[in-house]
Amino acid sequence: MTERQRRSPRPTTLDVDALLTDRATRIVVCCGSGGVGKTTTAAALGLRAAELGRSTVVLTIDPARRLAQSMGLAELDNIPRRVPGVDTSNGGDLEAMMLDMKRTFDEIVEAHTDPRRAGQILANPFYQSLSAGFAGTQEYMAMEKLGQLRAADEWDLIVVDTPPSRSALDFLDAPERLGRFLDGRFIRLLVGPARSGGRAYVRMLTAGFGLVTGALTKVLGTQLLKDAQTFVTALDTMFGGFRERADATYQLLQASGTAFLVVAAPEPDALREASYFVERLARDRMPLAGLVLNRVHRAAAATVSGSRARLGAERSIAAAETLEELGSGPLAAAVLRLHADRVVLETRERRLRDGFTAAHPRVPIVEVPAMPNDVHDLVGLRSVGTALTP
Amino acid sequence: MVTGKGGTGKTTVAGALALSLAADGRRVLLVEVEGRQGIAQLFDVPPLPYEERQVAVARDGGAVYALAVDPEAALLDYLETFYRLGRAGRSLERIGLVDFVTTVAPGLRDVLLTGKFAESVRRRRGNGYAYDAVVVDAPPTGRIARFLNVTSEVAGIARVGPVRTHADMVLGVIRSPQTAVHFVSLLEEMPVQETADGIAELEQTGIPVGAVLVNMVRERMLPTDQLRAAAAGQVDTDALADGLAKAGVDASDRTVEALAAELVDHAQRVGAEDEARKTIEALDNRVLELPFLPDGVDIGALHQLAARIEEQVNP
Numbered sequence: 001m002t003e004r005q006r007r008s009p010r011p012t013t014l015d016v017d018a019l020l021t022d023r024a025t026r027i028v029v030c031c032g033s034g035g036v037g038k039t040t041t042a043a044a045l046g047l048r049a050a051e052l053g054r055s056t057v058v059l060t061i062d063p064a065r066r067l068a069q070s071m072g073l074a075e076l077d078n079i080p081r082r083v084p085g086v087d088t089s090n091g092g093d094l095e096a097m098m099l100d101m102k103r104t105f106d107e108i109v110e111a112h113t114d115p116r117r118a119g120q121i122l123a124n125p126f127y128q129s130l131s132a133g134f135a136g137t138q139e140y141m142a143m144e145k146l147g148q149l150r151a152a153d154e155w156d157l158i159v160v161d162t163p164p165s166r167s168a169l170d171f172l173d174a175p176e177r178l179g180r181f182l183d184g185r186f187i188r189l190l191v192g193p194a195r196s197g198g199r200a201y202v203r204m205l206t207a208g209f210g211l212v213t214g215a216l217t218k219v220l221g222t223q224l225l226k227d228a229q230t231f232v233t234a235l236d237t238m239f240g241g242f243r244e245r246a247d248a249t250y251q252l253l254q255a256s257g258t259a260f261l262v263v264a265a266p267e268p269d270a271l272r273e274a275s276y277f278v279e280r281l282a283r284d285r286m287p288l289a290g291l292v293l294n295r296v297h298r299a300a301a302a303t304v305s306g307s308r309a310r311l312g313a314e315r316s317i318a319a320a321e322t323l324e325e326l327g328s329g330p331l332a333a334a335v336l337r338l339h340a341d342r343v344v345l346e347t348r349e350r351r352l353r354d355g356f357t358a359a360h361p362r363v364p365i366v367e368v369p370a371m372p373n374d375v376h377d378l379v380g381l382r383s384v385g386t387a388l389t390p
Numbered sequence: 391m392v393t394g395k396g397g398t399g400k401t402t403v404a405g406a407l408a409l410s411l412a413a414d415g416r417r418v419l420l421v422e423v424e425g426r427q428g429i430a431q432l433f434d435v436p437p438l439p440y441e442e443r444q445v446a447v448a449r450d451g452g453a454v455y456a457l458a459v460d461p462e463a464a465l466l467d468y469l470e471t472f473y474r475l476g477r478a479g480r481s482l483e484r485i486g487l488v489d490f491v492t493t494v495a496p497g498l499r500d501v502l503l504t505g506k507f508a509e510s511v512r513r514r515r516g517n518g519y520a521y522d523a524v525v526v527d528a529p530p531t532g533r534i535a536r537f538l539n540v541t542s543e544v545a546g547i548a549r550v551g552p553v554r555t556h557a558d559m560v561l562g563v564i565r566s567p568q569t570a571v572h573f574v575s576l577l578e579e580m581p582v583q584e585t586a587d588g589i590a591e592l593e594q595t596g597i598p599v600g601a602v603l604v605n606m607v608r609e610r611m612l613p614t615d616q617l618r619a620a621a622a623g624q625v626d627t628d629a630l631a632d633g634l635a636k637a638g639v640d641a642s643d644r645t646v647e648a649l650a651a652e653l654v655d656h657a658q659r660v661g662a663e664d665e666a667r668k669t670i671e672a673l674d675n676r677v678l679e680l681p682f683l684p685d686g687v688d689i690g691a692l693h694q695l696a697a698r699i700e701e702q703v704n705p
Contacts, residue, residue: 323636328636345685
């Protein structure tokens with residue numbers, strides 16, 4: 001086992017401080033599956049960057065209440081606010097904001113059409129459903145807001161948290177999916193053949209135009225079909241603007257000043273998602289900085305040099321059993337059992353990490369130890385920042 | 391229905407619950423709706439198609455079947471079942487209706503997903519139901535109320551018409567006393583807070599809330615008073631060294647110090663868990679606890695978790 005461990009590739013260590021202090025780094029995107037500590041990581045990175053001297057803004061999506069409060073974020077209002085209590089002696093500072101998804105969407109609509117039509121769109125039940133809960137709206141709006149913050153150019157560094165999606169990849173796909181839909185034939189069918197021109201109309205006829213509209217009415221009902229028609233007609237007028245913005249944001253993500261950090265925990269699901277993400281970023285030529293592995297457990301006693309061989313899990317359990325049979329040393333017996341569990345857990349986490357590294361040997365990793373308590377103040381964020389830069 | 395914040399082990403708990411319900415020769419359907427193939431991973435079987443497949447056996451001939459509901463397949467299924475739209479259904483797919491419904495109209499998508507398992511709950515087989523129980527690995531806590539409360543989600547879009555009628559049927563099943571939404575939590579502040587918020591939100595919709603399943607609970611290695619002292623950094627290192635020596639393992643200062651540090655860390659976590667437990671106990675829901683498994687969850691471990699659920703439900 002020891003031999004095998006020695007032969008398995010060791011990951012290189014991700015240098016977070018170098019990334020944060022590099023003036024060329026303008027955007028850091030934290031992504032990963034839900035429940036791995038993305039928001040805390042983003043906040044801790046922002047704080048560290050600010051205290052290292054960079055003028056930083058953190059865009060958070062859905063922070064825990066107490067974490068938000070500790071950063072001076074009382075409400076979701078789309079306005080970056082100065083975080084109190086940050087050490088600005090190195091010349092940096094920190095602002096933070098929470099994404100208001102619906103408001104961001106409304107603003108896009110207002111920016112791309114005249115007030116009368118904007119009013120119609122905002123009142124449409126389809127728009128309301130879409131802007132409040134489209135599986136991807138949050139992702140799309142986070143990217144939109146990132147584009148806006150970057151365009152404002154008021155900060156040296158933008159740290160962005162991504163939404164807790166089912167799949168970590170959603171936010172890359174969302175703009176394209178919306179674009180594909182708006183470009184799709186269903187829209188043309190609803191808007192009418194006039195817009196799409198002759199060829200699509202001919203294709204539609206061969207698909208059985210009457211049959212299709214008849215079926216649509218039957219399935220969706222007349223009223224729903226009418227609302228959908230009004231909505232997409234209105235949306236259609238803004239389509240060019242939507243596409244343009246989605247493309248611009250996508251290019252921004254590919255730019256050299258952007259760094260993606262994939263965040264995971266040493267669990268099979270989270271690392272599987274992280275793997276997909278690494279592959280996807282490579283395919284889309286998005287700049288990956290490395291993997292932040294949160295909540296890593298280390299058996300303290302195993303790090304004592306030379307003691308690992310002597311105090312592995314089996315040895316610990318055997319020793320605990322000896323004491324229990326003797327009926328003495330209950331404290332030592334408990335501590336040995338505890339240690340055995342820690343060693344088992346550590347071994348498992350290491351195996352999972354090495355599996356990731358075997359698949360992605362060039363992705364640097366930084367491991368952040370599991371904290372006994374939740375982080376909800378600047379002191380806690382600062383200690384996460386320290387842990388991120390061992 | 392099993393919901394929970396990301397990272398709480400929602401899918402694992404749903405799998406264990408399905409196994410426990412299938413014991414003694416019963417048939418249980420385990421449904422996943424998020425397209426993650428989490429059930430296949432959990433039961434170590436190939437990716438699930440849109441088709442009910444047996445994935446595990448339980449005590450005395452019990453069986454767990456699994457189904458991965460995919461919104462697109464559910465839509466075509468719906469069109470076929472309710473409208474017999476063979477050819478036209480496929481045309482709708484070609485023109486992008488499927489994209490529309492599954493992507494841009496979230497209320498409609500959720501009606502399709504919930505509609506599929508509502509159907510499996512009502513399905514008959516011989517003189518009884520096709521399944522004794524249906525367990526759904528539902529979306530996470532933050533989205534569960536919207537997901538299940540389908541009628542209100544589509545109300546703005548479909549006030550009348552066939553979609554509305556279907557949504558009403560689905561909500562009828564979800565609101566009935568046959569349904570219970572269980573929340574998976576950890577003994578950590580954020581998941582506990584989300585659980586409390588999720589329960590409050592769901593209660594307003596009239597959908598029945600079930601138990602809180604507390605997952606990954608650490609085993610207490612020492613009596614409470616000793617743990618409290620250890621959490622404050624007080625460990626009797628002399629007694630520890632003594633015990634280690636008696637057990638014949640290295641009792642050097644460095645080892646004793648390192649082991650004491652592990653105990654302090656454990657005790658602090660246990661202390662934080664106790665705080666979180668107080669909030670959960672104040673919720674007034676039934677609470678079940680499942681142990682933390684340091685070596686991860688395989689099929690054997692899943693059966694162990696199922697047994698722990700059974701013990702607590704039928705003591």
